[in-house]
Amino acid sequence: MNWLIGVFSSSIGKKQIMACTGMIFCLFLATHLVGNLTIYGGNNMFNAYSEHLHAYGLLINVIEVALLFFVVLHISFATILYFQNWRARPVRYRMKKNAGGRTLSSILMPYTGLYLLIYVVLHLLTFHFVDRAGRTLYQLVADVFSRPEYVIFYIFSMIVAALHVKHGFWSAFQTIGADHPKYMPLIQGMGWIFSLLVGVGFGSIPLLMMAGAF
Numbered sequence: 001m002n003w004l005i006g007v008f009s010s011s012i013g014k015k016q017i018m019a020c021t022g023m024i025f026c027l028f029l030a031t032h033l034v035g036n037l038t039i040y041g042g043n044n045m046f047n048a049y050s051e052h053l054h055a056y057g058l059l060i061n062v063i064e065v066a067l068l069f070f071v072v073l074h075i076s077f078a079t080i081l082y083f084q085n086w087r088a089r090p091v092r093y094r095m096k097k098n099a100g101g102r103t104l105s106s107i108l109m110p111y112t113g114l115y116l117l118i119y120v121v122l123h124l125l126t127f128h129f130v131d132r133a134g135r136t137l138y139q140l141v142a143d144v145f146s147r148p149e150y151v152i153f154y155i156f157s158m159i160v161a162a163l164h165v166k167h168g169f170w171s172a173f174q175t176i177g178a179d180h181p182k183y184m185p186l187i188q189g190m191g192w193i194f195s196l197l198v199g200v201g202f203g204s205i206p207l208l209m210m211a212g213a214f
Contacts, residue, residue, distance in 0.1 A: 014077040019175035021074040022168050026194065028067065033201045042214050043138045050137040075117060082110050105167035112164040119157045145206040155203045162199030166191055
């Protein structure tokens with residue numbers, strides 16, 4: 001119990017929990033992307049995937065609750081650490097933005113994280129907590145992506161997600177102790193590839209759907 005209290009109360013413990021939950025979200029993104037890409041197979045394949053997924057019933061509900069719990073942990077500790085760091089440095093030092101290996105994605109992490117939280121809520125309201133009115137999931141997706149304003153919002157959100165994942169992927173490995181000069185370049189490269197898969201994989205769906213590719 002003392003160990004658990006220590007993990008939740010220390011900065012290192014909070015970062016490690018954020019790293020673990022971040023890895024879980026990356027795994028979720030990967031599986032979610034694979035499922036979404038079945039839409040390239042057309043109406044029947046995508047609807048079959050949706051029906052197969054919902055056939056798991058209670059298991060899916062348990063996973064959704066678990067993901068919600070991890071989201072709360074991730075956001076809570078990210079917020080706490082952000083304000084702890086902000087209070088620790090009330091005066092901004094004059095330095096280059098890329099000092100200490102900082103990149104655009106690392107600098108924007110708090111803001112991309114907040115944006116993604118808003119996006120996820122809107123995304124769930126659009127696709128999950130919505131009355132389909134007799135429509136299949138494919139028809140719902142097609143209807144939503146027929147609106148140019150939502151397509152722009154969706155693609156921009158995927159770019160933001162790719163930026164967040166790019167830094168978060170290798171940072172998570174670094175936090176749990178995989179910071180080795182031999183392996184870190186490989187992990188960073190994997191982070192680049194994964195972020196591109198997220199941005200291009202998800203972002204291509206509305207564009208190709210609007211173009212009538214499937």
